[in-house]
Amino acid sequence: MKIGFVGIGVMGSRMVKRLLDHGYQVSVYNRTKEKVKALVEHGAGQEESISSLAQNSDVICTCLSMPGDVLEVYQGNGGILENARPGTICIDFTSVGADTSKTIHARAIEKGLSYLDCPVSGGPEGAESGSLTIMAGGERAAFEKVFPILGVVGGTIEHLGQSGAGSIAKLMNQYLVAVHSLAVSEVMVTGSKFGLAPEQLYKILSASYGDSRILRRHMKEYVFDRQFEPGGAVKYVHKDVRLANQLLQEAGLREFTGQLAEEAYRLSTEQGLGDLDMSAVILPLEEQCGVVVKKNS
Secondary structure, three states: OEEEEEOOOHHHHHHHHHHHHOOOEEEEEOOOHHHHHHHHHOOOEEOOOHHHHHHOOOEEEEOOOOHHHHHHHHHOOOOHHHHOOOOOEEEEOOOOOHHHHHHHHHHHHHOOOEEEEOOEEOHHHHHHHOOEEEEEEOOHHHHHHHHHHHHHHEEEEEEEEOOOHHHHHHHHHHHHHHHHHHHHHHHHHHHHHOOOOHHHHHHHHHOOOOOOHHHHHHHHHHHOOOOOOOOOEHHHHHHHHHHHHHHHHHHOOOOOOHHHHHHHHHHHHHHHHOOOEHHHHHHHHHHHHOOOOOOOO
């Protein structure tokens, strides 16, 4: 089974490496050619275009940044849909809106292709260890055919329903990520402002009902050490919570906490923090309050 992989950034490169290490034949394409070099040295084939990759693959995986990128790679001139062979299964690992997934799915069916929306959660460390959570939408038969591939990169893998179901589930996860990130930032900044030692406050919270994976991740891995290299970038969380908020509005909710989170991530992006880790949403709050949440001196 020949796998083609488009998009080998922070997540995609780690997923490709795992597939290679598990004996799969993988060819890669990326707009930035320099990113391909290390994977080729690791055993990947290199395609010079999306069209050639699509023509030569049985399964095509995409792991991109934005919904517009996904639409272009699949539907654009020289894209996947016009070049893939009938019977090819496409797996999109990108976090996009359900409408994007359903649009591409419908076009894929017309071309005799299968398309699964399979966004993931777990970050670079999950991609590296093969422990990602994979949320799949699309035809059950196609999902079962590629389940062994998904099992190489994922630890928790669920087929949730028809096209778009995976994307909806991922956005609900990202909604919680954004809201929890903002709440953690607000609490740690406020506690510090009133003289509580940040590490001591963290210790108490992490042993109480206020604990969360986001609290532990952000404080231990990023904020206390003042190290904000991504992980998951601010700009992507902003994109995801914006899409998630649209779903909450469509569901009938009028006021909800995600609106505050979207605004916080929008402001952080506008202030030039978009490429930093999502935990950097704390930085504008620190500036507002005149404190820095860091390790005790």
